[in-house]
Amino acid sequence: MVRIGLDVGGTGIQIGVVDEEGRILEKGSIVTRIDLPFAEQVAQMAACALDTLARSGHKLEEVVSIGAGVPGISQRDTGVVVYCPNMNWVHVPFREEFRKHIDRPVFIDNDATVAGLAESVTGVSAGTSSSVFLTLGTGVGGGIIIGGKVWSGAHGVGSEIGHMILELDGEPCTCGNHGCLERYCSATAIIRMAREQLKVHPGSAMMAMCHSDPAKMNAKIVFDAAKDGDEVALKVFRRYVRYLGQAISNVVNFFDPEIIVLGGGVSKAGSFLLDAVRAEVPKYILYKELPFARIEIASLGSDAGIIGAAMLQ
Amino acid sequence: MVRIGLDVGGTGIQIGVVDEEGRILEKGSIVTRIDLPFAEQVAQMAACALDTLARSGHKLEEVVSIGAGVPGISQRDTGVVVYCPNMNWVHVPFREEFRKHIDRPVFIDNDATVAGLAESVTGVSAGTSSSVFLTLGTGVGGGIIIGGKVWSGAHGVGSEIGHMILELDGEPCTCGNHGCLERYCSATAIIRMAREQLKVHPGSAMMAMCHSDPAKMNAKIVFDAAKDGDEVALKVFRRYVRYLGQAISNVVNFFDPEIIVLGGGVSKAGSFLLDAVRAEVPKYILYKELPFARIEIASLGSDAGIIGAAMLQ
Numbered sequence: 001m002v003r004i005g006l007d008v009g010g011t012g013i014q015i016g017v018v019d020e021e022g023r024i025l026e027k028g029s030i031v032t033r034i035d036l037p038f039a040e041q042v043a044q045m046a047a048c049a050l051d052t053l054a055r056s057g058h059k060l061e062e063v064v065s066i067g068a069g070v071p072g073i074s075q076r077d078t079g080v081v082v083y084c085p086n087m088n089w090v091h092v093p094f095r096e097e098f099r100k101h102i103d104r105p106v107f108i109d110n111d112a113t114v115a116g117l118a119e120s121v122t123g124v125s126a127g128t129s130s131s132v133f134l135t136l137g138t139g140v141g142g143g144i145i146i147g148g149k150v151w152s153g154a155h156g157v158g159s160e161i162g163h164m165i166l167e168l169d170g171e172p173c174t175c176g177n178h179g180c181l182e183r184y185c186s187a188t189a190i191i192r193m194a195r196e197q198l199k200v201h202p203g204s205a206m207m208a209m210c211h212s213d214p215a216k217m218n219a220k221i222v223f224d225a226a227k228d229g230d231e232v233a234l235k236v237f238r239r240y241v242r243y244l245g246q247a248i249s250n251v252v253n254f255f256d257p258e259i260i261v262l263g264g265g266v267s268k269a270g271s272f273l274l275d276a277v278r279a280e281v282p283k284y285i286l287y288k289e290l291p292f293a294r295i296e297i298a299s300l301g302s303d304a305g306i307i308g309a310a311m312l313q
Numbered sequence: 314m315v316r317i318g319l320d321v322g323g324t325g326i327q328i329g330v331v332d333e334e335g336r337i338l339e340k341g342s343i344v345t346r347i348d349l350p351f352a353e354q355v356a357q358m359a360a361c362a363l364d365t366l367a368r369s370g371h372k373l374e375e376v377v378s379i380g381a382g383v384p385g386i387s388q389r390d391t392g393v394v395v396y397c398p399n400m401n402w403v404h405v406p407f408r409e410e411f412r413k414h415i416d417r418p419v420f421i422d423n424d425a426t427v428a429g430l431a432e433s434v435t436g437v438s439a440g441t442s443s444s445v446f447l448t449l450g451t452g453v454g455g456g457i458i459i460g461g462k463v464w465s466g467a468h469g470v471g472s473e474i475g476h477m478i479l480e481l482d483g484e485p486c487t488c489g490n491h492g493c494l495e496r497y498c499s500a501t502a503i504i505r506m507a508r509e510q511l512k513v514h515p516g517s518a519m520m521a522m523c524h525s526d527p528a529k530m531n532a533k534i535v536f537d538a539a540k541d542g543d544e545v546a547l548k549v550f551r552r553y554v555r556y557l558g559q560a561i562s563n564v565v566n567f568f569d570p571e572i573i574v575l576g577g578g579v580s581k582a583g584s585f586l587l588d589a590v591r592a593e594v595p596k597y598i599l600y601k602e603l604p605f606a607r608i609e610i611a612s613l614g615s616d617a618g619i620i621g622a623a624m625l626q
Contacts, residue, residue: 073600082603130467142567146459153569154443155604160566163599165559167481168497177597184481246478253473254455254567256466284490286476287386290395291468 002058004049004102005310006068007111007302010034010086015048016306017056020064022122024303026056034088039097041087046101065105067312068094069114069305071141076156079106107312111135111305112263113150113159115298116143118308119261124299128258132251133298134161136244136266139174140182144255150312162186166247181250184243187219187266193236194222204232223269241273245280252285252292263298270297315371317362317415318625319381320424320618323347323399328361329619330369333377335435337616339369347401352410354400359414378418380625381407382427382618384454389469392419420625424448424618425576426463426472428611429456431621432574437612441571445564446611447474449557449579452487453495457568463625475499479560494563497556500532500579506549507535517545536582554586558593565598565605576611583610 002025007014010032017026030048033041053063072084079095081087095106109117116125116133125131125145133143142161144151152158162182163175170179171189183189195214198207206225210216222240225233248260267273278295285292300307315338320327323345330339341361346354366376385397392408394400408419422430429438429446438444438458446456455474457464465471475495476488483492484502496502508527511520519538523529535553538546561573580586591608598605613620 073603083600128467144568151568154441154571154606155569157565157598157600157603157605158567158569160599163566164563165479165597167492168479168483168556168559170481175599243481246481250477251567252470253476254471255457255464256468256471258467284478285470286473286488287396287470290386290470292470293467 001062001064002053002056003064003310004053004066005306005308006045006049006066007114007305007309008032008045008068008070008087009111010071013045013048014302014306015045015052016303016310017053017058018307018310022118022307022311024306025058026052027306028052028055032087038089038092042094042097043101046098049102060102063102063104065107065313066098066102067107067109067114067309069111069309070108071111073110073157074108076109076152079108081108109150109152109309109312110141110143110159112141113143113152114308114312115263115300115304116145116261116308117150117311118300118304119263119298120145120148121311122300122307123261123304124296125259125261130255130257131259131261132161132255132257132293133261133263134185134248135264136186136262137264138186138188140186141264144257161247161251164250166243166250181247185240185247187264189243190219190222190236190240190266191217193239194233197232197236201232205230206233219266220268223272227272237276241276241280244277246284248277248281248295249284252281257293259294259296261296261298263304267297314375314377315366315369316377316623317366317379318619318621318623319358319362319379320427320622321345321358321381321383321400322424323384326358326361327615327619328358328365329616329623330366330371331620331623335431335620335624337619338371339365340619341365341368345400351402351405355407355410356414359411362415373415373417376415376417378420378626379411379415380420380422380427380622381411382424382622383407383421384424386423386470387421389422389465392421394421422463422465422622422625423454423456423472425454426456426465427621427625428576428613428617429458429574429621430463430624431613431617432576432611433458433461434624435613435620436574436617437609438572438574443568443570444572444574445474445568445570445606446574446576447498447561448577449499449575450577451499451501453499454577457570474560474564477563479556479563494560498553498560500577502556503532503535503549503553503579504530506552507546510545510549514545518543519546532579533581536585540585550589554589554593557590559597561590561594561608562597565594570606572607572609574609574611576617580610
């Protein structure tokens with residue numbers, strides 16, 4: 001038996017046929033066409049899924065379920081995607097539409113949640129009793145896994161860790177609030193802090209690395225310059241690690257999962273980031289002498305979206 | 314069959330014999346003697362438990378389990394209380410010592426967690442799939458209940474909601490951190506804010522209500538003056554509600570429980586507080602058009618400690 005996973009994003013949709021252990025057997029992809037009507041978008045996804053399934057050598061009768069990870073929020077019971085700005089979807093009946101093409105159980109969840117599930121099935125958090133996944137990218141997404149199952153809350157609006165308030169009346173957020181965690185812990189936050197520093201310290205090595213154009217700043221430039229010992233980049237890096245350490249300590253003090261997994265673009269900084277964060281977190285947790293969550297970097301990379309979606313149930 | 318619950322506090326220990334539905338059949342209490350050696354403290358508790366059991370008309374063979382709620386942290390697997398400052402306990406083998414007197418299963422958990430469990434068994438959150446309990450008192454305690462069972466995390470250090478950081482570099486906390494949630498959402502926070510306001514606005518009605526001695530300020534004075542329309546008290550009240558609203562929205566955005574229950578001394582303000590908080594929370598949650606947690610005031614009062622401890626398993 002196999003499962004089909006769809007990693008739905010604003011630029012492309014990755015589709016995979018996955019076995020029961022979470023191994024990808026065959027992959028396909030289509031370009032996202034947000035200009036098309038919703039029904040046609042779904043028809044294209046289903047056609048690619050069937051094509052990928054055929055190439056995998058498996059038959060439709062072998063498909064246990066189809067899952068989709070979307071950068072937005074959906075309702076578990078109805079299969080309706082309530083809101084997914086990158087796809088221009090507002091209250092679209094994804095499950096109902098998809099089953100017109102492939103009549104199998106269809107599950108939908110948030111992309112960060114799905115990536116967290118993938119890691120807990122076959123990645124760095126496999127075998128743990130509970131995990132919290134943080135995607136550190138343009139924003140900060142969250143996924144909570146308890147006993148191998150996704151926890152999206154009683155109403156499906158949970159695990160939005162990026163929009164927890166970390167600073168009262170802090171930085172304005174895209175959501176309309178102020179001081180959301182993602183304003184301090186995302187790649188966007190690193191870039192903002194680096195640009196602020198370049199205004200005061202234009203002699204930083206980061207200036208040359210972004211070709212004297214702070215608009216070209218990215219998180220990798222900050223990490224690379226910090227690794228090379230650039231004092232201004234190190235200042236940004238340390239400040240970011242401090243924020244992320246406090247955010248992670250909030251997850252520990254509230255939920256105390258067995259493991260906290262860092263994914264998303266920022267996590268590509270690897271051990272340089274991980275070592276610093278592991279040193280920072282103990283400063284903020286309440287019971288400093290007791291064991292608490294392991295902190296690890298995600299291991300599945302971009303395949304997590306397909307694998308986790310396929311494993312939804 | 315019956316259960317015995319111990320509500321362990323720094324001034325007194327309340328003990329109850331409780332039936333399987335969480336009803337208190339008989340009560341007893343002793344004064345806390347932190348001057349005594351640990352073994353003697355436990356001996357006194359066990360003696361009172363046996364006395365209360367005898368008065369309830371039940372026999373030792375009918376006791377399913379004994380539970381203790383302590384204002385501190387304990388290890389579920391060993392029954393050791395790791396740290397309980399009000400009792401002067403550091404790494405004391407509570408279960409082992411207690412079973413020398415009454416050889417039944419002994420469970421221990423945090424007092425806020427235990428109160429949350431009580432509410433979910435026979436109080437305002439009974440029958441819910443998940444709940445988060447907040448005690449708003451001198452500090453802020455937290456209890457997480459999932460599927461009728463206590464969630465204290467993978468290492469037992471979770472549900473310390475009062476020590477989540479709500480403001481980066483904010484008010485100094487007794488735990489050594491800065492900006493902990495309890496610095497903004499406890500009775501202590503209300504008192505601090507009221508005293509600050511009295512310095513600037515000594516003409517507030519609150520001044521007379523604390524007999525011109527701000528050292529006598531308490532949360533009830535602030536709520537009473539606010540209800541009477543005192544502008545300075547209303548300012549403190551609104552600021553407190555704003556902080557509490559943001560704290561509660563963090564619980565929704567992270568964990569999305571079915572219900573959030575407010576207990577502790579501050580919750581005695583009842584609907585005056587509840588109505589204001591219910592109006593405030595939607596400003597900060599991410600998905601404003603979707604259902605989210607009901608917010609309610611705890612219903613069991615001071616019995617919650619006994620009932621919840623008895624229901625530990």
